[in-house]
Amino acid sequence: MAALRQRFSGQLIARIDGIGVVAPLLGEDNLGVLAQAHRDAHHLCGVGASLGFVETGKAARAIEQLLLAAVKAERALTSEEIPRLRAGIALLRSTASAEMGGAHRQEDTGRDAHSH
Numbered sequence: 001m002a003a004l005r006q007r008f009s010g011q012l013i014a015r016i017d018g019i020g021v022v023a024p025l026l027g028e029d030n031l032g033v034l035a036q037a038h039r040d041a042h043h044l045c046g047v048g049a050s051l052g053f054v055e056t057g058k059a060a061r062a063i064e065q066l067l068l069a070a071v072k073a074e075r076a077l078t079s080e081e082i083p084r085l086r087a088g089i090a091l092l093r094s095t096a097s098a099e100m101g102g103a104h105r106q107e108d109t110g111r112d113a114h115s116h
Contacts, residue, residue, distance in 0.1 A: 005051045020089045026077040038067040059092040
């Protein structure tokens with residue numbers, strides 16, 4: 001489990017950045033990109049929470065729900081949704097960074113406890 005958590009942690013910011021990079025495209029008629037961004041956010045919700053990144057999962061859930069509404073309606077994000085997405089991505093990034101720092105401290109503490 002620790003190896004999975006570490007691998008997820010190593011890819012986390014890149015996955016968030018991937019959603020952020022496509023954010024400007026989501027206001028256009030680009031449903032494939034929108035659907036992929038939704039899948040990426042959905043992955044962060046489920047896997048993140050399963051591996052102990054609970055707050056990261058919650059922050060990703062807000063993004064997932066925002067994207068899901070547009071995916072279901074088969075439309076681009078509205079001019080009101082795009083700033084919400086950007087704010088959600090910023091929150092997700094800061095939350096993930098905070099939890100990754102905590103994850104590294106927990107792993108170090110666990111190793112220290114086992115090495116005695």
